[in-house]
Amino acid sequence: MPRLVFLVTEDWYFVSHRMALAVAAKDAGFDVTVITRCGAKCEAIRAAGIEVVPFSMERRGLNPLGLAREVIRLARLYRRLQPDIVHHVALRPVVVGGLAARLAGVTRVVSAIAGMGYAFTAGRGGWLAAVLRGLLRLALGRGAVIVQNPEDAAAVARLGMAPARIRLIPGAGVDVARFAPQPEPEGLPVVMLASRLLWDKGVGEFIEAARRLPGRACFVLVGAPDPGNPASVDESTLRAWTEEGVVEWWGPREDMPATLNAAHIVCLPSYREGLPKVLLEAMACGRAVVTTDAPGCRDCVRDGDNGLLVPVGDAGALAAAIRQLLDDPDLRRRMGARGRERAVNEFAQAIVIEATLALYRNAVAAPPRTTGFAAGTGGR
Incomplete structure (x- = not known):
């Protein structure tokens, strides 16, 4: 059974944006683990049959020493867990996880960039954005990169990613059965x-x-x-x-x-x-x-x-x-x-989940490589 490991900063974000995908991956035959900061939602994740490994990660700041410590701690964790594929969700996990995967020899990597973040917003960035771009180039050196809109796809391509490694998948999708229309309420709009x-x-x-x-x-x-x-x-x-x-x-x-x-x-x-x-x-x-x-x-x-x-x-x-x-x-x-x-x-959740599961299947079916998913993806 291939082991799939998610890296997400916060447990609540995992539940809100990736829980349905993780459950679908589990049903599809993956052994699923999530590495995240444990808060109020960790028990809900465990109740879904998903292993949780607590891991504290800063959400902002690029203190070199702190970043290096996170990367080293995570690399040790990856060596212990021996994942067949890792899925890093959002900008900081992509950076920290990508660098840790390099240290740990994990080459089946999915990097999901859910928006380019605070440092890339117009009018901001400067040296911070420049440092982030440099770290991203290194962190995205292997595997597939998921983006959610064409502008972010172009930004990733400018970092030097081959187009064949970039996947445009529309967000986390939406559960169209749970989110269903009701008549507008009466009264003041x-x-x-x-x-x-x-x-x-x-x-x-x-x-x-x-x-x-x-x-x-x-x-x-x-x-x-x-x-x-x-x-x-x-x-x-x-x-x-x-x-x-x-x-x-x-x-x-x-x-x-x-x-x-x-x-x-x-x-x-x-x-x-x-x-x-x-x-x-x-x-x-x-x-x-x-x-x-x-x-x-x-x-x-x-x-x-x-x-x-x-x-x-x-x-x-x-x-x-x-x-x-x-x-x-x-x-x-x-x-x-x-x-x-x-x-x-x-944008239905089922469409997004199937596209992502196809990416996982392609990854674990391919022979080990060092660069990723252009014609398949790497292995550990």
Whole structure:
């Protein structure tokens, strides 16, 4: 039975974005292990029959000594576990895991880049982005690289990756049975932003749009600050907004299908994404979407089709788009229906899982190589 090992920074992220894939891999005959920081979700992972190996990893910062320690600890772990294939999820695990795989002699590697991250956002980066690019070139030296949108595919290609090693797979997919449409609720329309509460998600623009549309709708934030991210909105700012009356803050919610179905319009004015899962979930729930003409966002929302696109950072354009959908309930319902259609046909979880399982099968079937999946992938 081939051993598949996931490396994910946080257990909650694994449950939200990769648990269904791991269970499908287990059902397909893989012995599945996840290496992650253990928090409140580790027992749910174990309950699904997946081994959990606790591992603490920093989420940000490039302190050379700290990074080297993480790589060495993980390389030792890989030598002990002897994985047939490792799947690194998100930017830091891709870097740390890729370097550790080199040290441990693991050549069957899948590197899933779920968006290029804080350092690659327009207007940021500088030396940090340059260092990350250098580390990525080294970390991505073997195996397949999964990206979620064409812009990230081009960015990876610029790092020197052969096109045959790059796979475009649309995010984590969405469970279209669980996320199903319900009629719009009665009463004052609800305009919702549901995500980690980061400035990079366009939270500031959302608040400004709400100020420009007083009394037209109930503007709602769903989610929590993320203190581990330098772009996090602090809780005191959130409290001030609620006291001002400009927005309601519902906090994090477990039942996202019911939460999204409580909205009339779902917004994500993000600066850059891989492929935003919340937009796919909103589409599956039949909700019209307002988002930005940014990488990842425009790959699941087509302007005038299943939602509206606005320029990044433009609160006035965001308010105008929201106003258009508030003024035309028939339009937003048509867009919602079209979003549901696209979610089922293009972004269903089953489609994503099958594409990824095919990648695993190709990897373990190929003879050992040192460079990866161009014609198959390597072995340990």
